[in-house]
Amino acid sequence: MGNVRRRCCRQNRQNRTGIRTPAKRNPGSLQTGTGDQLKSGLWIFVCAVFAACLWDGPQVRADPRQIHVVTQDFAPLQWDNNGSPDGYVAEFMLAVVERVRRRLPVSVASFDFLPWKRAMLTAQSDPNVLIFSLSRTQAREEAFMWLGEVSPYGQYFYQLDTRPAVAADRIEDLVSLKLRIGVQDGGNLHGYLKRLGFDETGNLVPITDYHQGIEMLYLGRLDLLPLTGFLARASACRMGYDGALLQPVVFIEDLAQPLWAAFSQGSDPDMVEVFREEMAELRKDGFFDSLYAEHIDRWQKRACGG
Known part of the structure; x- marks a missing residue:
């Protein structure tokens, strides 16, 4: 002070x-x-x-409000590009930070790509933690201070067309089948499948992320793997596999919803509100839509040599 x-x-x-x-x-002019x-x-x-x-x-x-960003490597939404964050969600959120800085003393103290379970734990333990991209579910509603949507999202269970075809019209049809189903440990889908009874059948095989899942699927260690519809083929190609071998089996309809960005509970409420406002403004002026289209097109073309 x-x-x-x-x-x-x-x-x-x-x-x-x-x-x-x-x-x-003039001192002389001062009166006695x-x-x-x-x-x-x-x-x-x-x-x-x-x-x-x-x-x-x-x-x-005023000390700068230091925020810590945690997320999972999930290209092309957000990914570690040789030590720098890349992807349409990462770029969008960093643009939001720059706009917020015009109004508040905010700085990014760290930007970490973590296994999803660890990222979630961090965002549920410390204040001023910015996390994306995650589903906004009823179970998570009170655990975070929600900012806004950052990506569309819908998954299918995929198999390789070199394997016997899996006959299923609904998720529930898979419960009784003897299949090895890869699922991200601690993720939203994991909890959903457990509620449907998959955990009791021993069908679920925990995986760290979709990279590990794709590798295990192509090596024959999994029968089914959940992948984002518009990213599945490109994700496999980028890892050196033939993306054309991926065949959708069943759509995970109950979890088809946008992904969000959020702050951890205990974060500065004034800062959170400014983030919400600036995210809405960037969406309104079309910045997000153009960013999304550009990244998706580039990702698809480069991944499979298109």
């Missing part, structure tokens, strides 16, 4: 606060007995300067 006041007061002496310094007077008046006037001036320092103080003192 002392240093801030001193800086502020120095600025005031340079007439940066709008407080006018008293004009110099005006010493007390001078002291009184000086105190008024000092108090005015001090009040200006206090008024300016919060602007000078």
